[in-house]
Amino acid sequence: MIRVLYVDDEPSLLEISKFFLERTGEFEVDTLNSATAALPVLESGCYDAIISDYQMPEMDGIAFLKAVRQNSDIPFILFTGRGREEIVIEAINNGVDFYLQKGGDPKAQFVELAHKVKQAVSRRQAQIERDRSKENFQNLVNNAPEAIFTAINGKFRYVNAAGVELLGAPNAEALIGTELYDRIHPSFHESVRERVKDLIEKQVVVKTQDEICLKLDGTPVHVDISAVPLHGPDEPTGLLIFVRDITERKQAEERLKAAYEQIAEAKEELKERVQALVHSEELIRKSEEKYRILFERSMDGVIIISNNRFTDCNEATLRLLGMTSKDQLLNLHPSDFSPPFQSDGSDSYEKANEMIEIAMRNGSHRYEWLHKRVNGELFFGEITLTAIPLGDEIILHASCRDITDRKKAE
Structure with a gap:
């Protein structure tokens, strides 16, 4: 059920609009005859959409829209008898979802109004889901155990929490905008530049490499680095870089030489597990494909x-x-x-x-x-x-x- 607040200074129109919309069984409509009375009501946050007239005493529909948009992106439909171009432009510029002019066949008009309300609500719900998905992804990246960086034109653009810790920075802002190569040991500059060139020009993924990076205080850190091209709208190709601290592994390599056979066996077992996982995923894919064929046919x-x-x-x-x-x-x-x-x-x-x-x-x-x-x-x-x-x-x-x-x- 979509909850709608309809604001208009014409009581008869409020009544008939409420009747037509609620008759569909999809809407629950509350009505008010002034925008000033509507603003405190909206603070409850219980409405899914607003329908408003334009020409009203005390506060017109555009002023009402501006006031609403200061705190909310709730769908807003301007339903008015005024059809002047400047009103339409001002409404659009202030974030109206739809502009619908009164007049014509009442039945068709209210069908169109109901459609616009549902469309606006559906669009907002989709945007909320996209925002939630984006936020979840950002949280996932920022809280990843491995350091993740993005760089464009040789400068840091993004650093996650693990990256801040790896490079000994007080916060991400201390790194953003600084030179990427300042954090790489000079002995690796030439090889890194060659791989970055291949990555950008040939779109070749940089596989894991052992490097030495430098903390802000100059302390060297042994790391594994891999990178992939990063494309953004109207931006040059950048880098998405994954860095894992392997300092302890390097320090322990001498002690682990005697256990090489055991490590090799573990690697083979891991390979078999990966192959089994790939095979399992293929079986799942084929099963889904069979279901889709049965479904469609x-x-x-x-x-x-x-x-x-x-x-x-x-x-x-x-x-x-x-x-x-x-x-x-x-x-x-x-x-x-x-x-x-x-x-x-x-x-x-x-x-x-x-x-x-x-x-x-x-x-x-x-x-x-x-x-x-x-x-x-x-x-x-x-x-x-x-x-x-x-x-x-x-x-x-x-x-x-x-x-x-x-x-x-x-």
């Missing part, structure tokens, strides 16, 4: 449901529903391809959720369902839902078979 419609929304389907499903692309189905609720009510008079949206809950609770569930194709044609389907654990969530594997002819015969 099934004569019955097959749909994957996560969080009560369609996330994938096969070609048979598209044919059943009269669709041409999976994009027409993804992220929609099962009731979106059903008449408002089932043949027993129950509400399609509520009953679909009930069927899903039964399948989740019991592991599987089979039932009959009245569907609606894209062209409006109704047909009966026999549905089988199967709950499948997948990582931290449980998804539903749904199969659908057209039983309209059988129902007519009955």
Whole structure:
């Protein structure tokens, strides 16, 4: 359910907009007649989107948008009767998600409004996920046990926590912008320059090499270094460098000579484990490929449901529903391809959720369902839902078979 705050100084429009949006079953709409009253309400953070008129007393829609954008990136739809170009430009410049002009066929207008709200909310949720993924990746890199650096034009651009410790710096800022070669022992400068040249010009990965780097106080540290090319938009090719401190290993090499045979055996065992892992991954890949073939070639419609929304389907499903692309189905609720009510008079949206809950609770569930194709044609389907654990969530594997002819015969 999408929670919407609608702000407009026209009570009649607030009332009819709330009616049309909530009638879809996808929205919960709160209304206010002034932007100044809306600002403290938004501090609760309980809304997914804002719809606002432009011309209002005390604070107009643009001023309201500016105030909201000071603290939040919540989706903001400007829904107004004013269509002047300068208003549109100012709204866009201040971060409006969509600009929708009032007027025309009310039904079509509110369908479009609902679509824009859902689109804006979906887009924001996707951005939140991308930001979370980026943050997780940054945390992973910064907390990696090995030192990781990036360098462009021979200067440090990024240093993780392990890199700061390795080079004896007080913080990353003490290294960023300084010369990379200042931290490499002079006896290795020539060989390092040659490998860096090959890496940038030929895109050849620099394999692990034993080098000596220098801490900020000049203390030498024996390290293993590997590097790969780093490409960024509108930037020259840089380096992504992985450095591991091997000082203790170097100091212990003399003592480990007698154990060479044992190390060689351990290396061979590790190689076999890696090969076994590669073989296991290949078996998994082939298994996934077989499942995908069975999924796509099934004569019955097959749909994957996560969080009560369609996330994938096969070609048979598209044919059943009269669709041409999976994009027409993804992220929609099962009731979106059903008449408002089932043949027993129950509400399609509520009953679909009930069927899903039964399948989740019991592991599987089979039932009959009245569907609606894209062209409006109704047909009966026999549905089988199967709950499948997948990582931290449980998804539903749904199969659908057209039983309209059988129902007519009955």
